[in-house]
Amino acid sequence: MITATDPRYPMVYRDVVAHSVTGEAVGIEHYSRMIPLARSIDERLDLLEDAYHEKLHLLSMREVGARLAVPVKTNMDGPYWRQVRDAFRERADAGDLLGCYVMQDIILETFAVVLYEAILPGSDPFAAERVRVIAGEEREHLAHGIRALTEEFARDADALRERVDFANERVARVLAEWIGPEECGPHCGVCNEACAKLDLHLLGVEMPVVQARFVADYGEALRTIGFRPADVTRWLARLPA
Amino acid sequence: MFLSEVRGADLPPLSEDRVAPLLRSLDPMPVCDFVVRSPTGVALPGRYIDAFLIVDAQWQLATAIGRVHAACAAAARTGARLVTLGGFSSIVGESARLDPASEFGVPFTTGNTLTAAVVAEQALTAAEGDTHARVTVFGAGGDVGSGVCRILHSRGLKPALVGRRPTPLAALAAELPGTTVCSWEDAAPRSDIVVLVASATLGAVCLERVLQSAVVLDAGHPPNGAASPGVRYARAGRVRLACPLETDLPAVLRHYQRGELHACLAEGMTLALESRWEAYSVGRGGITPARAAEILALAARHGIGPAPLRWEDAPLS
Numbered sequence: 001m002i003t004a005t006d007p008r009y010p011m012v013y014r015d016v017v018a019h020s021v022t023g024e025a026v027g028i029e030h031y032s033r034m035i036p037l038a039r040s041i042d043e044r045l046d047l048l049e050d051a052y053h054e055k056l057h058l059l060s061m062r063e064v065g066a067r068l069a070v071p072v073k074t075n076m077d078g079p080y081w082r083q084v085r086d087a088f089r090e091r092a093d094a095g096d097l098l099g100c101y102v103m104q105d106i107i108l109e110t111f112a113v114v115l116y117e118a119i120l121p122g123s124d125p126f127a128a129e130r131v132r133v134i135a136g137e138e139r140e141h142l143a144h145g146i147r148a149l150t151e152e153f154a155r156d157a158d159a160l161r162e163r164v165d166f167a168n169e170r171v172a173r174v175l176a177e178w179i180g181p182e183e184c185g186p187h188c189g190v191c192n193e194a195c196a197k198l199d200l201h202l203l204g205v206e207m208p209v210v211q212a213r214f215v216a217d218y219g220e221a222l223r224t225i226g227f228r229p230a231d232v233t234r235w236l237a238r239l240p241a
Numbered sequence: 242m243f244l245s246e247v248r249g250a251d252l253p254p255l256s257e258d259r260v261a262p263l264l265r266s267l268d269p270m271p272v273c274d275f276v277v278r279s280p281t282g283v284a285l286p287g288r289y290i291d292a293f294l295i296v297d298a299q300w301q302l303a304t305a306i307g308r309v310h311a312a313c314a315a316a317a318r319t320g321a322r323l324v325t326l327g328g329f330s331s332i333v334g335e336s337a338r339l340d341p342a343s344e345f346g347v348p349f350t351t352g353n354t355l356t357a358a359v360v361a362e363q364a365l366t367a368a369e370g371d372t373h374a375r376v377t378v379f380g381a382g383g384d385v386g387s388g389v390c391r392i393l394h395s396r397g398l399k400p401a402l403v404g405r406r407p408t409p410l411a412a413l414a415a416e417l418p419g420t421t422v423c424s425w426e427d428a429a430p431r432s433d434i435v436v437l438v439a440s441a442t443l444g445a446v447c448l449e450r451v452l453q454s455a456v457v458l459d460a461g462h463p464p465n466g467a468a469s470p471g472v473r474y475a476r477a478g479r480v481r482l483a484c485p486l487e488t489d490l491p492a493v494l495r496h497y498q499r500g501e502l503h504a505c506l507a508e509g510m511t512l513a514l515e516s517r518w519e520a521y522s523v524g525r526g527g528i529t530p531a532r533a534a535e536i537l538a539l540a541a542r543h544g545i546g547p548a549p550l551r552w553e554d555a556p557l558s
Binding site for chain 1: 264269270271
């Protein structure tokens, strides 16, 4: 693993920053789309706060980029994020708040937690402090989502299962493929030049481990919500290896 | 691999070389639930937790121990009253002397006593009552292997003892008069019945020198040998259930004939059906003919007995 004094560090970490900032921007967009669908003032306030947290994360990672003196690329329209955002917008436009929660609070928050925690050991102290805080808050979002959906599961398990079916196909499969061990097929549009996955090992990040962590944590979230292990196994088996 | 079957026909099957790196990094997790029924009317729920042990050239014991340990922890979190190790996890648990009972408060059994009992019964079936049949046990120094040897010896057979570790083999030979420690090269061409119970990687035992008329019973998991031309080869160590296992993910049973299962798993089911929440099989070298007879009798009470031996789908009898 290289240290922050290694001349390669800023070159590798700029892609980390680009992915963080773009991912947080997507989070802001998603929570913003959910606000009009809120069923109560309290829920509206919670979603507003979630969006605000994502904004703080974005700004925090921008500071990391500034300190490293690297340009902070942001692109929400690359092939992977485009698919995810299209799926989310489809459900939001249909007024499906439950479906939005599954995609944002479970799948995307799991994705964020796993990636932030993966990058933490290889981060310089300035970045690590921020990454640690962000990862903790994303984990809180995930826990909040799990609690909320556990109640929904108790109310109508079949309705929630339909949402997971959709989100697994349209979001989880895309993200699992994106973090696969091989270089991305189409360029993601977020990495500054070549696929960042080729260099992440320099920061101690092993993509098979990251992918496995995503699969494990996503599955654990679904089982905690109340889904039977067999249902979860069927969903996980559909993810790309 | 059941994952490809579960995945759905609309997606291409997962190739082993792509899945293996992922599984190597995946924590043990619950895969499905099942219900085990007894003809006595008792029915109990169970949960299958996969430790994702990939036994190939890259496997390491320390990693495997960690995985089995984590699987036991996962079982404890689900509120299990008894943990049964199955397949290769049983070998790992036995060799590592895992003790989740003290750590997690849940008794566990390797399932080795019923496995040894069933394998011995299947070997005796293959011997057709001939106490002069020349039997070789490959892996005789292990827990299951030594148990099989003791049971066969108590029934009048004098197995040849083959294995990698001379010390336990010599101790077993001293314990069982008339048995001898042999090399595989010497034993293979002089055996009527070969029992494979070694902790080995897939297909590690060469069957080229085995007599054409010999019967090979492979209870290894993964299999120690492989069906070879001219060799009467059968998988052993499996039981038949009078009440087939019910599961919400039938694909996990795809390697079994309907109503059949590895005996190690069935030992835990037997104990649960008997409400004996105890670590029946732990450690190495404790399988006696008396214990084997006891667990066989308990299993029989719940419709669990040795599965018929098959090769090329033809019953031995």
